[in-house]
Amino acid sequence: MTTPSPTALLRQMFDAAIAAAQPALCLPSHLPTPPKGRTIVIGAGKASAAMAQALEAHWPGPLEGLVITRYGYQQPCQRIEIVQAAHPVPDAAGLLATQRLLQTVQGLTSDDLVIALISGGGSSLLVAPGAGLTLADKQNVNKDLLASGATISEMNCVRRHLSSIKGGRLGAACYPAQVLTLLISDVPGDSPMDIASGPTVADSTTCADALDIVTRYQITLPTAAHQLLESGAGETVKPGDLRLQNSTVRMITAPQMALEAAAKVAQAAGYTPY
Template identity: 55%
Template sequence: MDARALLLDLFETAVAAADPLRLLPLHLPPRPTGRVIVIGAGKAAGSMARALEDSWGQDLTGLVVTRYGHGMACAGIAVLEAGHPLPDAAGQDAARRMCDLLRGLTADDTVICLLSGGGSALLTLPPPAVSLAEKQAVNKALLRSGARIDEMNCVRKHLSAVKGGRLAAMAFPARMVTYVISDVPGDAVEVIASGPTVGDPTTSAEALGILDHYNISVSEQLRDWLRSPQSESVKPGDARLARSSVTVIATARQSLDAAAARARALGLNPVCLGDDIEGEAREVAAAQATLALGSGPAVFLSGGETTVTVRGSGRGGRNAEYLLALMIALRGQNHIYALAADTDGIDGSEDNAGAIFGPDSWRRALALGLDPEVMLADNDAYGLFEALGDLVVTGPTRTNVNDFRAILVT
C-alpha cells in the first residue's frame, strides 16, 4: 500500500469507528413501554434515527434535523434538513416543530434525543428579543473570529429558546434519554450541540464577555437580552433535569484508537498526540511539523478541533488550512506525507472532507505558479489543494467526531 492510500485507509478506519448504525444499537436497552417520542439534531441525526428504527421498530414517531445532504430515509421518524454552519429558517421551523412534540408530556412518556456535532446551528430557535437575521450574523462572526467551540456554544445557548437544557426542561416530567456522538474536545456533553438536554454551567454574562472579547458587534436589543434574567440557561441541579440522562456513544478517542490499531496491523508505529487538540490551525501545524522533522519512522495521529481566524478572502476549511501550514513548514521533505480531514466529510463549509499531501506537493505547487505562503495568508488552502488534485472528497459520512490528522514519517 503506498503512503497516500495508507493515510486514506487510516481516515476511513477512523470514520467507520464512529458509525452510528453500528454503535447506537450497542447502547440501547429494550424499547420502553408507553409512548416514545424521538427528537434530535446534528450531522449524524439521520443515521442515528435509522439505527434507532432498526433496533426498536419502524413505528416510532418524532423528528430530527440534519444538514442539507446528510439525511437518511426513515419510516416513522421525520428527517428534516437545514442550514449549517449558519442557521436558517428551515432549522428554526424544525425547532418549533420539536417544541410542539414536547408539550404536554407525562411521567409515563419517554423522549429519545439523538445529538451530534452540528446540532448547535441546525437546531435554532432564537428568543423573541433576537431575530434570526441577527443570530445568523453573530454565528458568522464567531466562525470567522477564531473562537473555540465552547465559546461559540456559550453564546449560542444564551441566544436560544431550546439549547442549554431547555429541551429537557420543556419535556419534563417525561423521561429524557439522550444519545450523543461527541465532536468537541473533552467530550463535554454540555457543549455538544449546545447541550439542549443537560444543565449549563455558563452564564449570560460570560456570553456577553465572549462577544466583547472577539469584538463582535451586536445590537443594543441583543445586549439587553443577555443582561436580562430570562436569557439564563437551565443550570445543573434544576429539578426539571431530574429525569434526564446522557450516554456518549462515539468519541474522537475511539476513532484515533481504531486508526492506531489499524496502523499497527500495517506494521507502522502509531503515536497519538491527543484527541482534544485546539488552537489556531497554522500554529498546531507548526508544532506538529517540528515533531515530524525530529522523528524516526512513525505515524502521528491527532484529533480535536482547530480554529481559523479568517483575514483573507479565499476558500479554506480548518483542516485544509492546517495541512497547508504543515506543507509550508516541511517544504517538500522527501519522507513525510500527511492528511487532515473532518470525520463528517465536510471541512467547514466546503465540499471536501480535507486534503492530503506528499513530498512532491510542494514542488508541484511551485510548478503551477502557486505561492503556498500567499495562499495561506489569504485563507485559500482549498484553492491550493484543489489545483493540486489533493482534496479529500468523501461526501457526507453521517457521523462526526471532529478532525482527524495523520502525519506519516517514512
C-alpha cells in the same frame, strides 16, 4: 501473521476509524428497552439523520419523531421525519422545524421516553431565538461569531444564552418524560454542553461568561441580544435542575474513539501507536 503493506495498513486504519464513527455500528448497543408509554425521537446535527436511520433499524417497538439535519445529509426513514435546514448559518426552515420539534415533546408523561440524537452542527439547526430576538438577529450573531476567531466552546456559550432551546432548555421541555441523549462529538474535549450547544444537558456557564466572550472578540450584538445577556434573562438550565432529573447522556462516539480504533489496527500489525 502476514504484515500488510504500508498502503494496505493505512487503509485498514482509516476504515477502522470511519467504522467507529458510523451510527449504524456504534448506536445500537446504547439503546434501552422500550418504555411503558410512547417513544419520541428528536434530534439535530449533521449525523442526526444517519442516527435516526440506525435507531429505526434496531428499535423493537413503536416510535415517532422528528430530527433536523443539514441540507444534503438526509437519510431514508419510515417512522422518524427528517427535516433539512441550513448550516452553519441558521435559516427559516430550521426555525420552523425547531418549532415543530418542540411541539413533539409537549404533554409527555413519566411513562414516555424521549431519545435525543445530537451531533455536531446542531447549534445552527436548532433555531429558537431568545426573548425579543429575531431570526435575522440570530443569523447576524452567528456570522459574527464564525468570523471572530472564537473557539467552538466560546461560540456555543454565546449561542446557548441567546436561545430558547439550547443550554438544557429542550431537555427541560421534555419533563417529566425519561430522556436519553445519544451524542456524537466533533468538538475538542467532547463536553456535552458544547455539542450542538447542549440542548438537553445542564449548562454551567452564565450570561456574564457570554458577555465576556462578546466583549473580548469585539462582537457587536443587536440591542435585544445585549439586553438578554446583561439582564441575565438569557440564563440557561443549570446543574441540579429538577427538570433534568430523568435525563441520561451517553457519548456513543467521538474523534478520540475513532483514533483508538485506528491505533488498535496498527498495534495488531506490530506497530506502536502514539
